[in-house]
Amino acid sequence: MSEAEKPGSKSLPIGGILVKPGSSIEYKTGDWRAFRPTLDEKKCTGCLICWIYCPDSAIIRKPPIVAINYEFCKGCGICANECPVKAITMVEEGA
Amino acid sequence: MAKVIGLTGDHAIAYAAKQCDVDVVAAYPITPQTIIVERFSDYVANGEVKTEYVCVESEHSAMSACVGASTTGARVFTATSSQGLALMHEILYIASSLRCPIVMAVVNRALSAPINIHCDHSDMMGSRDCGWIQLYSENAQEAYDLTIQAFKIAEDPEILLPVTVNLDGFIISHCMEGVNVISDEEVRKFLPPRKAVYKLDPANPITIGALCFTDYYFEIKFQQEDVMKKVPAKVKEVGEEFGKITGRSYGLIETFGLEDAEVAVMCLGSTAGTARVVADKLRKSGKPVGVIKVRLYRPFPTQEIVEAVKGLKALTVLDRVATSGAPSGPLCSDVKTALYAETEKPLITNVIYGLGGRDISPENLEDIFNDALRTADVGRVDRPIKYVGVRE
Ligand code: SF4
Ligand code: SF4
Numbered sequence: 001m002s003e004a005e006k007p008g009s010k011s012l013p014i015g016g017i018l019v020k021p022g023s024s025i026e027y028k029t030g031d032w033r034a035f036r037p038t039l040d041e042k043k044c045t046g047c048l049i050c051w052i053y054c055p056d057s058a059i060i061r062k063p064p065i066v067a068i069n070y071e072f073c074k075g076c077g078i079c080a081n082e083c084p085v086k087a088i089t090m091v092e093e094g095a
Numbered sequence: 096m097a098k099v100i101g102l103t104g105d106h107a108i109a110y111a112a113k114q115c116d117v118d119v120v121a122a123y124p125i126t127p128q129t130i131i132v133e134r135f136s137d138y139v140a141n142g143e144v145k146t147e148y149v150c151v152e153s154e155h156s157a158m159s160a161c162v163g164a165s166t167t168g169a170r171v172f173t174a175t176s177s178q179g180l181a182l183m184h185e186i187l188y189i190a191s192s193l194r195c196p197i198v199m200a201v202v203n204r205a206l207s208a209p210i211n212i213h214c215d216h217s218d219m220m221g222s223r224d225c226g227w228i229q230l231y232s233e234n235a236q237e238a239y240d241l242t243i244q245a246f247k248i249a250e251d252p253e254i255l256l257p258v259t260v261n262l263d264g265f266i267i268s269h270c271m272e273g274v275n276v277i278s279d280e281e282v283r284k285f286l287p288p289r290k291a292v293y294k295l296d297p298a299n300p301i302t303i304g305a306l307c308f309t310d311y312y313f314e315i316k317f318q319q320e321d322v323m324k325k326v327p328a329k330v331k332e333v334g335e336e337f338g339k340i341t342g343r344s345y346g347l348i349e350t351f352g353l354e355d356a357e358v359a360v361m362c363l364g365s366t367a368g369t370a371r372v373v374a375d376k377l378r379k380s381g382k383p384v385g386v387i388k389v390r391l392y393r394p395f396p397t398q399e400i401v402e403a404v405k406g407l408k409a410l411t412v413l414d415r416v417a418t419s420g421a422p423s424g425p426l427c428s429d430v431k432t433a434l435y436a437e438t439e440k441p442l443i444t445n446v447i448y449g450l451g452g453r454d455i456s457p458e459n460l461e462d463i464f465n466d467a468l469r470t471a472d473v474g475r476v477d478r479p480i481k482y483v484g485v486r487e
Contacts, residue, residue: 003310006310008314009314009315010318010321012311012314012315014194014255014292014293014318015193015194015303015315015318016192016193016305016307016311016312017293017302017303017305018302018303018305019293019301021300021301021302023302
């Protein structure tokens with residue numbers, strides 16, 4: 001969402017209260033990313049270690065391997081660190 | 096039916112909180128506030144109230160429990176003083192930012208060190224920007240009246256902000272006065288049960304206190320700035336409505352003798368009573384003096400004060416707090432800022448007095464009035480800050 005599209009103080013619920021449940025799905029934490037995990041599909045064995053470790057559930061199961069949901073992946077690099085076959089590399093965004 | 100009973104300021108507040116049908120009290124005892132929570136715990140033990148009384152291990156926990164309770168839609172009350180308020184400091188901001196309409200009595204007491212249990216306003220002034228509405232009472236009657244009004248102001252769906260009712264430690268908290276109390280029925284009519292706008296409810300889940308970064312924090316804080324603008328009118332409205340039941344109407348400030356005064360003294364709390372007595376005496380001997388008592392300190396009643404000081408030649412602002420290194424005490428700084436854009440304004444002097452419970456006598460106040468008259472005469476301020484009652 002661009003700055004201009006975001007709601008202002010008058011239309012936001014008071015006190016930063018989130019008035020409907022399950023709205024975190026709308027908060028695209030992918031905006032935060034400075035480094036982008038990139039998957040080498042040929043190397044990936046589908047062991048799902050990254051899927052277990054990803055703190056944002058941004059690794060998606062796509063049998064027989066995995067995929068990365070960039071709308072929510074905040075680029076922490078845990079998946080790249082944990083992957084036993086080094087199938088994930090962190091690449092600087094915009095590089 | 097109204098009746099008069101002998102109550103200390105603390106007891107009067109406990110009595111008011113009892114009549115307000117408070118759902119939750121979470122508090123920790125600290126002198127000179129202890130009597131409030133002690134009396135209230137008597138009411139709980141005697142079955143006179145249905146309040147959930149939470150005994151906590153510190154003021155930090157007390158305010159935290161109050162915030163939690165308030166978010167469920169409960170009517171919440173607590174009380175503290177001095178170090179206790181300081182320990183609550185971080186949670187005070189959370190209470191106001193999450194728009195929890197908690198009412199808290201702050202029995203004003205000096206901050207350590209040196210350790211001291213007596214009155215000054217350094218506790219509340221240390222937290223003056225915490226986003227709470229801040230009312231100051233002059234005596235036990237006002238402490239009682241303002242406590243009942245505080246819930247109505249705080250819980251108004253247009254407002255939803257916490258309120259402190261301040262009263263001077265020992266001077267008001269421990270002195271017994273005849274206090275006019277109204278019946279439980281009248282209080283209930285004036286203050287119906289709280290209707291929460293948002294509340295934690297398993298049937299309708301919401302999130303309170305979510306992370307809020309650079310993209311939304313400023314907007315949420317701006318909401319608080321915005322709602323503060325509505326508070327003065329609400330405080331006035333509630334004060335007038337209270338007057339219809341009791342005959343005691345309340346505004347944002349209270350003035351004495353200003354119709355024809357050339358100089359005035361402005362202050363918070365119990366000192367206003369002494370100032371009025373001294374001003375009355377001086378007026379009888381032909382001196383054109385008056386008094387301005389500030390009842391609503393936050394939000395600052397800028398407009399009322401601008402109007403009130405019109406025509407004054409000199410104004411002395413009394414601050415019962417040391418603000419080491421500041422250009423003047425907090426009340427005086429606020430007054431000067433409020434008047435900055437005015438073309439005609441009085442000469443302003445600041446007096447720091449009464450720290451750690453040091454008494455301010457009628458003689459002190461007479462000197463202060465006479466000084467102000469001299470300032471008006473010579474047409475300039477010679478000493479912008481004076482310390483009254485301290486040995487140099
Ligand atoms: S970089 Fe972090 S957030 Fe993104 S997929 Fe990997 S573990 Fe998840
Ligand atoms: S940890 Fe590595 S190999 Fe295992 S699924 Fe994730 S990317 Fe593939």
